[in-house]
Amino acid sequence: MKIIFLGTGGAVPTATRDNTSFLLEAAGELWLVDCPGSLTQKIIKAGQKPQQVSAIFISHIHADHVYGLPAFVHSLMLEEKTVQLFGSAETVEFCLGLLDLFGLRKEKISYRVKPVVLAPGLKIEFSPGLSVTGWPVPHHSSSLALNFETPEGRIVYSGDTPIHQPLFERAAGADCLIHDCSTPSRYLDELPFLRAMHTNALELGRAAAGAGLGTLVPCHFFSDLDFSPKEVETEIRQNYSGRLFIPEDFSCLELEP
Numbered sequence: 001m002k003i004i005f006l007g008t009g010g011a012v013p014t015a016t017r018d019n020t021s022f023l024l025e026a027a028g029e030l031w032l033v034d035c036p037g038s039l040t041q042k043i044i045k046a047g048q049k050p051q052q053v054s055a056i057f058i059s060h061i062h063a064d065h066v067y068g069l070p071a072f073v074h075s076l077m078l079e080e081k082t083v084q085l086f087g088s089a090e091t092v093e094f095c096l097g098l099l100d101l102f103g104l105r106k107e108k109i110s111y112r113v114k115p116v117v118l119a120p121g122l123k124i125e126f127s128p129g130l131s132v133t134g135w136p137v138p139h140h141s142s143s144l145a146l147n148f149e150t151p152e153g154r155i156v157y158s159g160d161t162p163i164h165q166p167l168f169e170r171a172a173g174a175d176c177l178i179h180d181c182s183t184p185s186r187y188l189d190e191l192p193f194l195r196a197m198h199t200n201a202l203e204l205g206r207a208a209a210g211a212g213l214g215t216l217v218p219c220h221f222f223s224d225l226d227f228s229p230k231e232v233e234t235e236i237r238q239n240y241s242g243r244l245f246i247p248e249d250f251s252c253l254e255l256e257p
Helices: 039-045 069-075 089-101 165-171 201-208 229-236
Strands: 002-007 021-026 029-033 053-057 081-087 111-117 124-127 130-136 144-150 153-157 176-180 216-219 252-254
Touching: 002 039, 021 039, 021 144, 039 069, 053 124, 069 089, 081 089, 081 124, 081 130, 089 111, 130 165, 144 165, 153 165, 165 201, 176 201, 201 216, 201 229, 216 229
Parallel strands: 029 053, 053 081, 081 111, 153 176, 176 216
Antiparallel strands: 002 021, 002 252, 021 029, 124 130, 130 144, 144 153
């Protein structure tokens, strides 16, 4: 099972980190998680083929997680394929409206998007042996954490969220948790909105310490601010001693079954 990070940053892209999105490769399938910009180019740069994406998952409808969806579909408009699009009811409705703004569901578009609503807590098998469950998390009314189960292991993606204890309880024992880690804790006084919207590195280490995770992956860094991955690592390590992977754009994490 392989996770390929197409972007690892927050809402403001920088020269080294674009908005957060990634590919999951497992059981011969390739899935795209979240849709910021330039996805076709990024997927090719990562050594994959955009045509091979078989499902798209959107965590919530803030712009940096969804604005690239129309461009991605447009770039594949001549490809004869139907791809499932997963998200909360609010997310799916918004995404279909966004595609319709550009006429990307008209008959002339060969690349078809099939909407699939993730009801909170309901497991959906989207391919034999492969399933996803969406869990509500506090960030936006459309927000879902995503739990992927495959024959090769279980991956949980928090999306954007502050610490939400039910998420860590449900993610316990996962082979990998990819979790919001927007800044080190020293930015809480300067950016008080972080307490209600995002997670800092110190809080993430505390919350993950007892979850029995195979690998913890902090992500969604506010890289336009002045801090280093080492500072994030140091804060997480104050409480968390398990396997830790701090991704860069286009880095790849392979998980052993």
